[in-house]
Amino acid sequence: MVLLGSRRGGRIYDKTEQDALQILCNQFAVALDNAQMYTEMQDSKIRNEILLDQLVSGVIVASPERRITLINHEAQRITGLAEGQAIGQSIDVLPRSISKALETTLATRAGMRNVDARLLAEAVDEESTTIRMGSAFLHGHDNKPMGALLVFTDMTELKKLEEQVRRSDQLSSVGTLAAGMAHEIKNPLVTIKTFTQLLPTRYQDDDFRKDFSSLVAHEVARIDGIVNQLLSFSKPSQPHLVPMKLHATVEQTLKLIHEQLAQKNIKLQTSFRAEQDLISGDADLLTQALVNLNLNAIDAIGSNGTIIVGSTISTYHFVQGTDTDHISSAPCIRLHISDNGKGIPKDQMQKIFDPFFTSKSEGTGMGLSVAHGIIREHHGAIEVESEVGMGTTFYIYIPLLKEDGIA
Numbered sequence: 001m002v003l004l005g006s007r008r009g010g011r012i013y014d015k016t017e018q019d020a021l022q023i024l025c026n027q028f029a030v031a032l033d034n035a036q037m038y039t040e041m042q043d044s045k046i047r048n049e050i051l052l053d054q055l056v057s058g059v060i061v062a063s064p065e066r067r068i069t070l071i072n073h074e075a076q077r078i079t080g081l082a083e084g085q086a087i088g089q090s091i092d093v094l095p096r097s098i099s100k101a102l103e104t105t106l107a108t109r110a111g112m113r114n115v116d117a118r119l120l121a122e123a124v125d126e127e128s129t130t131i132r133m134g135s136a137f138l139h140g141h142d143n144k145p146m147g148a149l150l151v152f153t154d155m156t157e158l159k160k161l162e163e164q165v166r167r168s169d170q171l172s173s174v175g176t177l178a179a180g181m182a183h184e185i186k187n188p189l190v191t192i193k194t195f196t197q198l199l200p201t202r203y204q205d206d207d208f209r210k211d212f213s214s215l216v217a218h219e220v221a222r223i224d225g226i227v228n229q230l231l232s233f234s235k236p237s238q239p240h241l242v243p244m245k246l247h248a249t250v251e252q253t254l255k256l257i258h259e260q261l262a263q264k265n266i267k268l269q270t271s272f273r274a275e276q277d278l279i280s281g282d283a284d285l286l287t288q289a290l291v292n293l294n295l296n297a298i299d300a301i302g303s304n305g306t307i308i309v310g311s312t313i314s315t316y317h318f319v320q321g322t323d324t325d326h327i328s329s330a331p332c333i334r335l336h337i338s339d340n341g342k343g344i345p346k347d348q349m350q351k352i353f354d355p356f357f358t359s360k361s362e363g364t365g366m367g368l369s370v371a372h373g374i375i376r377e378h379h380g381a382i383e384v385e386s387e388v389g390m391g392t393t394f395y396i397y398i399p400l401l402k403e404d405g406i407a
Contacts, residue, residue: 002024057074058075058077058078058150059150060075060086060094060098060149061148061149062091062102062147063147066091067089068087068089068091068093069088078154079094097119097131098131098150101115101135105136106137106147106148109137109145111134112135114133116130116133116155117130117133118130119131129156130159131154134151137149185227192216192219199212240282242280242281243279244281244283246279246398247277247311249283249290250309250311252287253290254270254309257291257294264301265304266305266306266307267305268309269308270308270309270310271309274312274333277311279378279398279400280378280379281398282377285374285377289375289396290337292371293337293367293368294337296367300341300392301340301341305341307339310335312333313332313333313400314333314334314397315329315330316329316330316381331400332398333397333398334396335396337393337394338393338394339392339393341391341392343386343388343390343392345388353368353369353382378398379398380399381396381397
């Protein structure tokens with residue numbers, strides 16, 4: 001508010017003076033608006049900085065010229081770079097996986113979702129860091145390019161927890177298999193015991209000694225094979241994907257569950273119609289996933305049923321992250337495991353792969369969750385069809401490799 005008093009000489013304010021006063025008042029108003037806008041802008045900047053630094057995810061922004069313009073506290077912790085070491089610098093100072101993601105986003109002007117990467121530790125005694133990233137290309141209000149935004153989360157502890165859960169489930173499966181294999185081991189032991197008891201009285205019999213020698217060697221080899229199967233299945237394993245034949249692993253898995261099938265009088269039918277089965281896989285982890293799915297089928301049947309295991313060649317449409325606009329197709333081998341058990345109610349179909357979800361009175365609810373995680377680590381997919389009272393079929397899709405080992 002501007003107050004003007006009367007002049008000492010009594011002269012009034014003429015038009016020119018009034019216009020000058022009006023302009024001056026307008027300038028005062030503009031100055032006040034600017035001061036208010038500056039205060040609001042500074043408050044907003046402080047709020048944004050506080051919010052960014054309180055986020056549990058790392059945030060980095062790079063300009064179109066590949067210069068870092070923003071790096072929050074969590075991003076500094078994960079990358080090991082202080083703000084002063086990063087702001088204004090080229091994205092090349094960042095760990096390779098992060099700089100490559102920003103480079104790709106700036107080059108393609110398109111974002112990415114749910115990309116896993118590993119940041120290698122600089123020191124030998126330090127652990128590498130596993131992160132999950134997502135990015136977006138930024139435009140201004142006039143559609144002018146502003147750079148790339150990268151958000152990433154430290155998944156190291158979660159990966160450790162997943163490995164512990166997988167290990168716990170694996171040991172639980174070993175216990176189930178061992179209970180069934182005890183009977184299978186007992187049979188050759190009875191044969192060895194019988195021949196050993198007869199040995200003192202029949203030692204002079206050449207035919208007996210010959211039979212004893214060959215039969216005991218055969219039965220010991222049989223026991224050794226059973227024990228080795230269990231040891232191979234139970235040992236802790238990190239994912240190590242190499243070219244491998246899937247059918248051989250499936251057949252080995254079916255040998256592991258043979259005794260469970262026999263005890264419950266469940267028939268096993270196989271139909272391997274896929275002409276190709278070369279994949280990039282980890283045989284131990286795939287065995288664990290397949291054992292879980294087959295034991296689940298055995299539990300669903302109870303007794304006097306049938307399990308069908310087979311393979312075909314198929315094409316699967318993989319969605320990148322949660323963005324349905326980015327879909328890629330890949331030739332796959334499709335395994336199916338079918339049972340004629342009790343089936344899965346519709347209200348449970350969306351939950352069966354959730355950790356700790358189980359419809360059984362006894363069980364951890366981890367079997368299907370672990371199997372799902374293993375198939376995902378093989379860049380594959382798992383689907384299920386079921387009808388109450390009719391049975392359930394699990395479909396596993398794993399991308400094929402060409403015979404030269406190239407996807």
